[in-house]
Amino acid sequence: MILALAAILLLAAPQMAEAQLPEILVERRLAEQLPLAIGDTVHLRALASEGAPLPFRVGGVHERAADPSRISRNEPEVRLQLSDLEALLPDHDRVDRFAVTLDPEADQDSVIAWIESLAYGAAIYPTEALADEASTTFRVISRFHDAIGAVTILASGVFLLCVMLIRVDERRRDMGLLRLMGVSRGTVFRTIVLEAVAIAVAGSIAGAILGTLIAGVVNRYFAGVYDTTLRFATVTPDIIIVAMALGLVLGIGAGVLAALRISRTAPRRLGEGR
Amino acid sequence: MILSVSLRSLLRHRTRTVLAIAGIGVSSALLLNMTMLAGGLTGSFEELIGLRGFTLRVTPAGSLPFDTEAGIRDAGRVAAVIRDVDGVRAVAPVLGAQLYRVVEEGDGHERVFASGVVPDDQLLYELLDGRDPAPGEVLVSQPLADAPPWTPGGEVVLAGRLDPSLGRPRDPTPFRISGTGDFVFDYAGQRSIALPLADLQRLVDRPDEVSLFGVGVVAGADEEAVAAAIERAVPGVSAYSTGDLVSALDDQLLYFRQLAAILGSVALVVTALLIGTIVTIGVRERFGEIATLRALGIARHRILSGVVAEGLLIALVGCLVGLPLGYWMAGQLDAILLDVPGIPARVSFFVIDPPRVAGALAIVIGVGVAAGLLPGARAVTAPVVSGLREEAE
Structure with missing residues (x-):
């Protein structure tokens, strides 16, 4: 049976020793806020109804499954038997939706067609379609994060190139001396690029560690704000590989550009102040 | 230097x-x-929220506007009570419901979101062309207006419910398109219509019921105080000021x-x-x-x-x-x-x-x-x- 949910009002109630009261499940957060314990009696009234409050016994405390689609509407909830909820509401024999489990051999499309032929006006969603519909918001937010990520990569790239140029500029005289001593242009070029790779590798490793630490802080912070077990930031091996690859590409790119500037300059000019 | x-x-x-x-x-x-x-x-x-001059919303107790399908019954009397509250300038009743447009001689149907309004006091749309809907007429949102038969001057057949045995719209009623409106609360591309409140209440069999009231307050009145006075005057409703709604959105x-x-x-x-x-x-x-x-x-x-x-x-x-x-x-x-x-x-x-x-x-x-x-x-x-x-x- 589906447990229907609705906006209901919990009224303060004295402890009552009524053994046959209908039971409700109270979400852990609500049980802590009020506070409520198993065996307590509460009176409930539907906000949309003018009926009298009815008594219920707290039969258990449950933890709501972590559901990102409900994070913006994070009200605590109680669960009760469908018939008990109907008794509180003005409309009877009515549900918001049915969840249907199929036999493993059943053909999903045939079942959907059959239900549609019985219940005109009902919308029937397979699990995948429902998940797709429910995740629209997250797909949009993901695109937003991607866009912000692109801007961040741009800023990081500029920063990296700037730092590489500064480092190379600082050593113009050394490079000029090496060239005058007969070290080839290619060797100077490779030295600078190698240095850029070393910096990029060290920076990427530091970034991966820092990112993992920050993700932990973000998760702990939001877990406190929303009182949820959801994880808002995850650092997976794939993400680390992509981030390190990006760092390396940016670093090598910056190193190549900086090395090109130096290797194309005449050795005697490398000694001149800039 | x-x-x-x-x-x-x-x-x-x-x-x-x-x-x-x-x-x-x-x-x-x-x-x-x-x-x-x-x-x-x-x-x-x-x-x-305040675009059309209605800065308060009165909804079934505990629910935000269009948050649930719950409605406010005995709407005519409730509207009169709200109008008598000090500081209230105007009251705009709104009923939201799903309608079915009959397609191809009643064999099929198309869903459309409809709002029942009192055109002289409404907060949902700004008229772009044509006129406000009179009884037997509907005003359509821009995304609908380009698609026949929703073009202004055209005619559509609407129903509030489906026949459970035949799957066809039940009690279809013809409506004329009176014009096009800019529905200010619609998302991009939303297909909406507005029609007189009494017509929609009849179609969906919800007589004298509304989803919410928009309330305009007199200049200089304290919105919070007016909202509190409405809640005192009408049991079973919640009155939200702009500040309350913004705070809910903020959360x-x-x-x-x-x-x-x-x-x-x-x-x-x-x-x-x-x-x-x-x-x-x-x-x-x-x-x-x-x-x-x-x-x-x-x-x-x-x-x-x-x-x-x-x-x-x-x-x-x-x-x-x-x-x-x-x-x-x-x-x-x-x-x-x-x-x-x-x-x-x-x-x-x-x-x-x-x-x-x-x-x-x-x-x-x-x-x-x-x-x-x-x-x-x-x-x-x-x-x-x-x-x-x-x-x-």
């Missing part, structure tokens, strides 16, 4: 300076975006505000690092030059102000680059976020709030000054002799 020395120092390393300015430009654009995002939707939504958008704070801080750190690195290296390279100036008797504070001016200049030019870039990026990011389901097309996630924008840019410039202070202070306090020796080497 000191300023020109700073400027020359920046121009001497043109590539480096241009890159630094580009980096600061991107960072300050990101900071600007996050500043606009932090309060953007809230401010935009606040403006939208739902907490994630975006916090994301804006985090990303804004990151942008600020990147800006500080960039300016700090550039100025520190620049000062380091000119250690000998600065020592020479000090040996010549130039006052420390003049040298320090020159170094600070360097950071300030980079930050200022970076901000000038970041400002247009930030506005352009805000438009792009807004277009992405407005795809979130249920967000009215009229609101914007990124809203330009001049004091906030000025604050963000002032912070970047402040960071530029601070980034110049540290290396500058080190340069003017270092022993002159070691600086001169370094220059000689």
